[in-house]
Amino acid sequence: MTAALTTPAAPAAARVPRQWRWLARLHRPALICGGTLVLLTAAALVWLGGPLTDASAAAWKAYNACAWDKVCRYDQDAILLYKEVYTWTTAAVLAVPFLVAAWAGGALIGRETESGTTRLAWTQGVSPTRWLASRLALPALLAVAGSGLLSGLHRWAWTAADGRVDTAKSWHSSATFLAGGTVPVGLALAGLAAGVLAGLLLRRAMAALATAAAAVGVLWAGVHAALPYLWPSVTRVSSLREGPVGSGMHVGEGVLTAGGGRATAPCFTGRLPDCREDLADVGATAFYRDVHPAAHYWPLQLVATGILLAVAALLAYAAFRVVRGTTGTARG
Amino acid sequence: MTVPALEADALGKRFGRRSWALRDCSFRLPAGRVCAVVGPNGAGKSTLLALAAGLLAPTEGTVRVLGAAPAAVRPRVGFVDQDKPLYQQLTVAETLRMGADLNPGHWDADTARRVVAGGDLDPDRRIRALSGGQRTRVALALALGKRPELLLLDEPMADLDPLARHELMGLLMGEAAAHGTTIVMSSHVVAELEDSCDHLLLVGGGRIRLSGEIDDLLAAHTRVTAPATADLAPHDVVESRTTGRQLGALIRPAGPLPADWRTGEPSLEDLVLSYLRNPTAPALAPAPETTEAAA
Numbered sequence: 301m302t303a304a305l306t307t308p309a310a311p312a313a314a315r316v317p318r319q320w321r322w323l324a325r326l327h328r329p330a331l332i333c334g335g336t337l338v339l340l341t342a343a344a345l346v347w348l349g350g351p352l353t354d355a356s357a358a359a360w361k362a363y364n365a366c367a368w369d370k371v372c373r374y375d376q377d378a379i380l381l382y383k384e385v386y387t388w389t390t391a392a393v394l395a396v397p398f399l400v401a402a403w404a405g406g407a408l409i410g411r412e413t414e415s416g417t418t419r420l421a422w423t424q425g426v427s428p429t430r431w432l433a434s435r436l437a438l439p440a441l442l443a444v445a446g447s448g449l450l451s452g453l454h455r456w457a458w459t460a461a462d463g464r465v466d467t468a469k470s471w472h473s474s475a476t477f478l479a480g481g482t483v484p485v486g487l488a489l490a491g492l493a494a495g496v497l498a499g500l501l502l503r504r505a506m507a508a509l510a511t512a513a514a515a516v517g518v519l520w521a522g523v524h525a526a527l528p529y530l531w532p533s534v535t536r537v538s539s540l541r542e543g544p545v546g547s548g549m550h551v552g553e554g555v556l557t558a559g560g561g562r563a564t565a566p567c568f569t570g571r572l573p574d575c576r577e578d579l580a581d582v583g584a585t586a587f588y589r590d591v592h593p594a595a596h597y598w599p600l601q602l603v604a605t606g607i608l609l610a611v612a613a614l615l616a617y618a619a620f621r622v623v624r625g626t627t628g629t630a631r632g
Numbered sequence: 633m634t635v636p637a638l639e640a641d642a643l644g645k646r647f648g649r650r651s652w653a654l655r656d657c658s659f660r661l662p663a664g665r666v667c668a669v670v671g672p673n674g675a676g677k678s679t680l681l682a683l684a685a686g687l688l689a690p691t692e693g694t695v696r697v698l699g700a701a702p703a704a705v706r707p708r709v710g711f712v713d714q715d716k717p718l719y720q721q722l723t724v725a726e727t728l729r730m731g732a733d734l735n736p737g738h739w740d741a742d743t744a745r746r747v748v749a750g751g752d753l754d755p756d757r758r759i760r761a762l763s764g765g766q767r768t769r770v771a772l773a774l775a776l777g778k779r780p781e782l783l784l785l786d787e788p789m790a791d792l793d794p795l796a797r798h799e800l801m802g803l804l805m806g807e808a809a810a811h812g813t814t815i816v817m818s819s820h821v822v823a824e825l826e827d828s829c830d831h832l833l834l835v836g837g838g839r840i841r842l843s844g845e846i847d848d849l850l851a852a853h854t855r856v857t858a859p860a861t862a863d864l865a866p867h868d869v870v871e872s873r874t875t876g877r878q879l880g881a882l883i884r885p886a887g888p889l890p891a892d893w894r895t896g897e898p899s900l901e902d903l904v905l906s907y908l909r910n911p912t913a914p915a916l917a918p919a920p921e922t923t924e925a926a927a
Contacts, residue, residue: 326721415715416717424731425707625689626689627686
C-alpha cells in the first residue's frame with residue numbers, strides 16, 4: 301500500500317543545479333559582495349598593469365635620463381600612485397583566501413549547524429552528503445574563478461612592470477609571490493574546506509569563522525616558511541674576493557672549505573684584512589650561495605599549490621566523514 | 633505482513649564518552665498509527681526522533697524506518713525539529729518553492745499551500761518576521777508537502793496558541809486519515825495527545841517504559857483501592873501508596889483480583905504520570921511478535 305507513494309528519485313544531474321540555485325539564493329548578499337570585491341580589485345589590477353605601469357615606467361625613464369647638473373623633471377606622482385595601488389591590490393588579493401575561509405566557516409556552514417537548518421536540509425529528499433557536495437562544489441568553483449582571475453591579473457600586472465618600474469617588487473618578495481600565480485587559488489580552496497570542516501565540527505558560526513581564518517593564516521605561514529625548500533635550489537660559487545653572489549630567492553649561503561665541506565661564513569668579503577684572516581681560519585676557499593633564480597617561479601608556485609590542494613582535499617574528505625558519521629549515511 | 637513504520641532493536645545513542653541519551657530501546661510501531669512519544673524533558677524523545685529521521689547514527693542497536701535504514705528512506709519521511717529551523721532570509725513562498733525543488737517527484741504543493749493559508753500568512757513575508765506559531769506552520773507545511781509516509785514531529789505544538797493547535801492537529805489527523813500517513817509526535821503534555829493518538833511510547837531515563845496501543849495499555853492496568861494489609865503479589869505494581877488503612881495502587885493484574893478490592897481503569901495521564909513518578913516500575917513493552925499479532 302505504502303510503496304505506491306514512492307517515486308523514483310530524480311537523476312542526480314537534475315538535482316545538482318536545484319541545490320545550487322538555493323545555495324545561491326541563500327547566500328545572495330555574500331555573492332554580490334564577493335563578486336563586487338573581485339571585480340573592483342580586478343579593475344584596479346588592470347588599471348595598475350596598464351596605464352599606471354606605463355606612467356610610472358615613463359617617469360622612471362625620465363628620472364634615469366636626468367643629468368645631475370640640471371633640474372630634473374619627472375612625474376613623481378605617477379611613481380607614488382603606482383606603488384600605492386600595487387600595495388593595496390596585493391593586499392586585496394592576499395585577503396581573498398581569508399575571506400573565503402571566514403565566509404565558509406561562518407555563513408556557509410557554521411550558521412546552518414548553529415541554527416539547526418542542517419536538520420531541515422538533511423530531511424528533505426536530498427541526502428546529507430549531496431548537501432555537503434553542493435556546499436563544497438559551487439563555492440569551490442567561484443573561489444577558483446575569483447582568486448584565479450585576481451592572481452592571474454596580479455601576475456600580469458607585475459610582469460608588465462618588471463624591468464620598467466625601478467621600485468617594482470622582486471618576484472620573490474613574499475607578498476608578491478603569494479599574491480600571484482596559482483598559490484592564491486590553492487589557499488582559497490584550502491580555506492573553503494577548512495571553513496566547511498570547522499563549521500561542521502564546531503557548530504557555532506563565530507567560532508568556525510575564526511578557526512577557519514586562523515587555519516588559512518597557519519597555511520600561509522607554512523607555505524611562506526617552506527617555500528625555499530619546495531624545489532631544488534641552484535648553488536652559485538664565487539671567489540673570496542667577490543663575496544657571495546647570485547640574485548633571486550635566497551636559501552642559504554656560506555663558505556666552501558678546502559675539504560669540500562660547507563661552513564658558516566664568518567664575514568662576507570675577502571677585501572678586508574680582518575675578514576681575510578677569519579676566512580683563512582675556517583679554511584674557506586670560496587663563497588657559495590643557494591638561490592632560486594627567477595626561472596624557479598613556476599615550479600615553486602606549482603609545488604606549493606599542489607601541497608595546498610592536497611590539504612584542501614584532506615579537509616574536504618574529513619568533512620564528508622563527519623557528515624556520514626553523524627547521520628549514519630552510507631556512500632551516495 | 634505489513635512493514636512496520638518504525639522499529640527499534642536494542643537501540644542506543646551515546647553523546648560524548650559516557651552520557652547515554654537513549655539505551656536499549658526496542659519497540660515496533662505498525663504503519664498507519666498516530667503515535668505519541670511521551671516523557672519528561674531530557675528523556676530521550678528528541679534523540680529517538682533524530683535517530684529515526686537519519687540525523688543521528690545509533691551508537692548501538694538498530695532502527696529501521698519503513699523497513700529500511702533511515703538514510704535510505706529520506707524522501708519518504710518527513711521531520712519537524714523541535715526548534716522549527718527555517719532559513720530566516722527566505723520568504724514563506726520561497727521556503728515552499730525550496731521544498732518543491734529539494735523533494736523532486738514527490739512534492740504536494742496544494743497541501744503545503746493549504747497548511748500555510750490556514751494561518752493567514754502573507755507568502756511574501758520573510759521567515760525572520762514570523763511569530764513562533766507561524767514558523768511552526770511553515771515547518772509543518774514543508775514536512776506535509778513532502779507527502780511523507782512517516783511524519784516525525786518533535787514537540788510540534790509547543791509554540792501554538794490553543795486555537796491554532798486545534799486547527800493544525802485537525803489538519804494532521806486529516807492528512808493521516810486521507811493518506812494513511814504514520815505520525816509520530818513527541819510531547820511532554822499528555823493531555824495534548826490523548827484525543828488524537830492511538831499508540832503510545834513512554835520514554836523515561838533514556839529507556840522505553842511503555843509501548844503499545846493506548847487502549848491495550850489502559851486495559852492492561854487497573855487502579856485498585858484495597859485494605860492497607862493487602863498483598864499486591866503476584867501482580868506487577870507500578871505505584872502504590874498507603875494512606876491510613878487504605879492502599880491505593882496502579883497495578884498490572886497477573887490474575888483475578890480479590891472481590892473486596894475496588895477497581896477502576898486509569899486515564900492515560902494517570903498511567904503516564906504513575907510510570908514517570910516511579911522510575912523503577914517494571915516496563916511494559918510487548919515483544920514485537922505480540923504487537924504484530926495484535927495488529
